Amino acid sequence: MADVDNIDDLMTSIRPDQLDPGAVIAQSLDNQWVPAQLAKKMIERGESLEQVRKQRHKEVRAEYFRSLINASQVIINRAYFYNNDAINCDLAEGGLARTAHQKLLASGALVPFLLNERHPAEEPPAYLHAHGDGFTAWQETLDGMGAADRVQCVRMSWDHSENDRDNKEQTRTRLFQPFTEKVQGLTAKDTDILAAQIGVERQDVDRFRRRLGEVVGFSNDLSVRRKPVVRNVLYEEFVSAPGTNVAEGRYDRNKPFAGEIKQLLDLIYNTNLADALGRYPLTPSGSLRRVALQEAREARVTQGFVEDPEQLLTFLQRQAFAAVQDHLTPSAVDALTLHDIWLLRQNSAWHEYVTAFSALTADPGAFHDSVGRVFDRYVRLNSEILKLARGRRQATPNQWLPVVEVVVTLGAAVFTAISGNGIWEVVGGVTPLAVTGSVGGSVQLVLRNRLEGRQEQRFAREIATVRLASAREWSQFHDLVRRLPGYRETANTSPSATASATTQDNEDLLEY
Template sequence: MTDVDSSDSLMTPIQPEQLEPGAVIAQSLDNQWVPAQLTKDMIDRGQSLEQIGHRRLREVRAEYFRSLINASQVVINRAYFYNNDAISRDLVTEGEAREAHRRLLASGAIVPFLLNERHPAEEPPAYLHLRSDGFTGWQETLTGMPSGDRVRCVRMSWDDSPGDQENRDRTRMRLYQPFAEKVQGLTAKDIDILAAQVGVAREDADRFGERLGEVVGFSNGLSVRRQQVVRNTLYEEFVSVPGTNVAEGRYDRDKPFAAEIKQLLDLIYNVNLADALGRYPLTPVGSLRRVVLQEAREARAATVGAVEDPEQLLTFLRRQTFATVQDHLTPAAVDALSLHDIVRLRETPVWNAYIRAFGALTAAPEAFHDHAGQVFDCYVRLNSEILKLARERRQARPAVWRPVVEVVVTVGAAVFTAVSGNDIWEVAGSVLPLTVSGSLTGSVQLVLRNRVAGRQEQRFAREIATVRLASEREWSQFHDLVRRLPGYRDTAGPARTGAASATTQDNEDLPEY
């Protein structure tokens, strides 16, 4: 890193390795993100993103707040600060919300990601869609930062090379090339597993595989012609209504498997920035998880434990003992809070204890039994703090709360779920037979939520370990161990792992990411 940018009185330039270990990239802030079921409804009804705007905004706003509650640091594409109403609405006028945003920037809780630009207030290129009121609000937010406060901005490189060449090269290598490689590798996956995980009926798996072949062939053609493989181009060919601007979000019901292909493209697109920064995508409930990509994910081994032993994997599904819950109320909607409330929450000892407890768990997932109860207890106390803040604003619509811990173990197309807390415990499995080439990789996900899920309530969902089983014999051993657990039941049919998320790429040089 050179000193040229560090002399700026507003900005502290950082590189990816300087982000906090717990930093996340919130997928829901992507301009194309839509929950899985809503995506299908949109396509069936011929609706655009604008036509579902109010419902989608509430979902995005809630996920935005959840990311700030459940992670120590959130990396946000600079364009979202002025083009995403879930964020920009706090910036357009001077007041409590804008000041709260400044405090989040100054503390490093929010870190803007810069692609080509070298300063957060820099005018974007003329070819990009720009909401002028949002951009003005963003600039005024930055210029009004208190003297001495600085905004941490992350970029692939700050080297002062001619034409900014080093940043261009690293961006191509870490963002655009991996996107193309992942798209072009889709047909190398186990198609039956892939189809099951995106919700394609088993009898349609062959047709789905053929359509993926067309996606891969089209992408290969772009690469051969030295054209960049970007999501917008693939959307135009396989997802969007012909002749419409991709940004409108009009998805074509006449294009085979448009919804499922959108899910996969969005997933690939969103994990790329997280991978490039060496951190994690925060996946919203109802969105595809990256386990669908059937990756070995060696790059994660240094920061997230890999579970390779069937008996060790079983420990995640065994019953846990959790603290008794005294307060049985929760805010009915997280987005009823204000950004100022989120800042206040992050300054409480309760929030800090919650973040430390989860950090201890992810640092040693093999000690799950020792740490899970503490995470749950901290989560319960955090929820009480959230309710207290909501009540102060008289915005609370208390709902009955029965907090539970849910552990989701995914191996290939098999999904095992254990739910415990509030005097209940149950474990279920949804299993597809392994094919000869069946994937034996997967993940362990921890979910903290209400027993009766509400879409806008506070909840937490994070990957805490990867899974790599060496052989079908070890898979069978794990399956047998799970089936012996008291109260185990098989659910009918394969469980889906979710669906949807995204952003924008294009321009002849380095497209906007």
């Protein structure tokens, strides 16, 4: 067992500002994350997370691998290393799988986030109900690290103050208090736009608005009574089936808008941790995107706002991309092993891809000059994935038609431009809602196979935040888009703000 009394033998303690600039928080590793369509079926059927375990495991595993492919560094709540089967299965398997995990830890590709703990091998608190075998595998993995290896662990503060006071205070102010504020601010949003983005039918918007008021009122009452406002407590009241443990993931179809409230709480929870660490939330395909929160906070990572309608239009204009020589890609990223992922990250194609994307996010205004380079590196990277997958019997190559997709969300309107592989199309989905003031949104870049499947390797991330000052500027942008060649428009009645990219209770300092 790893010696927790000799921390320096195993761990390098780092602060949030010492993380890689491109580090991400992968929402798919959240212990409540379920793909939107699967969550809908679960609620309809009254199923628990355990009852959809096999399907969910496959989805989480694929997203876990995608995060390691598409980001330089992945920050993971320490508890998930032993509680999340999609991660822990490699540790339990041993052999090459465990060795690959150890190499990813030692290289800083995987970074445990510690809340109360001061060491990654500490016994978990009793209220977490850690699976014994999973935690044993985690401890054995740490114990088997090379003598010179160090695990980078991030914490809000490593100050040795009495009772760890500084870490507790920073965690409250940077993590828990912002979560409370975001929940209590839900009714301050434009709820017509929020309802449209989350998929609420127009005839149900007033009921949805009242339900949000109940969520906010319940949260306010907790604050007044000096009770913690955490996701588990809100789940118990508005999402989970009565009499069940929140960890079971049994969501109550008799609670109004349980699925929609769950999506919002999960989005707030995961973006909040990313904000606290000053890094990116990586939202899985099909999950609600941050733009739904109608906030200005993303400007922190996108070098300010895009505020000019003509500048915004450049993201949707046609691009010329490198010719694609290889027309095959593995149909399932999760057909690979963690050892394959480690090998991929040692390849020059991976390093060039990550470097190209980092340059794009550092200067989204140079989109025209840099997106082609990102696409070219993406193509090369997928060729390397194909080489690795050819040795896996379960990996069936699919026809590959790689495309770049740019998604501009403005309020309840979504504009999508797709180009590459000889195609060009731009489509607008405009919800019939009156624009009366400023309107916010985002630009998302998606790299994917045109023949899209859930298990395909793909990339999706917000690259710019948008703020148009008035209805006049919104109309100006809309008119400019309408003039693009081949533009077509549909009237969306319920546009989606989904991506195309765990709290436990304790009175002293809650687990996040």
